[in-house]
Amino acid sequence: xxxxxxxxxxxxxxxxxxxxxxxxxxxxxxxxxxxxxxxxxxxxxxxxxxxxxxxxxxxxxxxxxxxxxxxxxxxxxxxxxxxxxxxxxxxxxxxxxxxxxxxxxxxxxxxxxxxxxxxxxxxxxxxxxxxxxxxxxxxxxxxxxxxxxxxxxxxxxxxxxxxxxxxxxxxxxxxxxxxxxxxxxxxxxxxxxxxxxxxxxxxxxxxxx
Numbered sequence: 001x002x003x004x005x006x007x008x009x010x011x012x013x014x015x016x017x018x019x020x021x022x023x024x025x026x027x028x029x030x031x032x033x034x035x036x037x038x039x040x041x042x043x044x045x046x047x048x049x050x051x052x053x054x055x056x057x058x059x060x061x062x063x064x065x066x067x068x069x070x071x072x073x074x075x076x077x078x079x080x081x082x083x084x085x086x087x088x089x090x091x092x093x094x095x096x097x098x099x100x101x102x103x104x105x106x107x108x109x110x111x112x113x114x115x116x117x118x119x120x121x122x123x124x125x126x127x128x129x130x131x132x133x134x135x136x137x138x139x140x141x142x143x144x145x146x147x148x149x150x151x152x153x154x155x156x157x158x159x160x161x162x163x164x165x166x167x168x169x170x171x172x173x174x175x176x177x178x179x180x181x182x183x184x185x186x187x188x189x190x191x192x193x194x195x196x197x198x199x200x201x202x203x204x205x206x207x208x209x
Contacts, residue, residue: 011128018124022116029116030162034058057162062115064096069107097164097206119161122170127152129173136180164206171198171205 031054036047067090071078078098081090091098102121106114127148134144151157151173160166175198182191202208 014124014128015121018120019113019117022113022120025116028112029119030057030062031055032058054162061162061164064090065103065106066111068096068098068103072107094203094208095164095206097167097204100164100167100204100206101201102167122161122166123152123157126157126166126170126173129171129177133173133177133180136177136184167205168202168207171202174198 031049031051033047033049034052034055035058036049037052067081067083068078078090078096079092080087090096097103102118105117105121108114109117130151131144131148134147135141139147157166157169160169175195178191178194178198182188182195185191
């Protein structure tokens with residue numbers, strides 16, 4: 001019980017550190033330099049974007065989240081995007097990820113803090129879930145820690161960190177962990193619940209495929 005309580009305290013300490021780092025970062029974890037490719041943002045000076053392929057988070061995902069936040073603050077549910085043509089479905093487009101759990105930080109926190117917190121939380125939670133799975137398959141604590149760091153900062157997860165793909169993939173090691181627990185634990189109903197919620201949150205992530 002003492003070891004479990006210590007694990008909870010370490011997890012909470014990690015969350016506090018994530019929020020502190022996100023608050024202290026001088027800029028945004030968003031490739032806004034791609035805006036220099038638009039005349040309206042480069043009339044006085046032009047800087048070549050470091051990677052023009054990193055455009056979707058700026059042109060698509062961030063405007064979607066901002067629109068959803070505006071609608072919620074007005075007391076409206078974002079069913080329709082009335083700023084696109086004569087109106088297009090918004091909530092019915094799964095890529096908007098309106099109800100994805102981590103996006104609620106965006107709705108509740110100041111924009112700058114939320115933009116930095118969400119990708120850092122994705123990295124942190126993916127590492128925690130990977131650690132839990134490695135421990136469930138009897139890896140040592142040291143190997144589990146190294147493995148969680150390697151998976152958390154793997155090429156796929158870092159490259160797609162700002163995309164909805166990692167919203168979904170975030171829950172993959174948690175599904176593996178819950179499946180392993182389901183195989184070995186007597187309290188199976190608990191792990192059926194974890195698996196069900198993990199699938200549900202992954203579907204809400206924006207790219208369930």
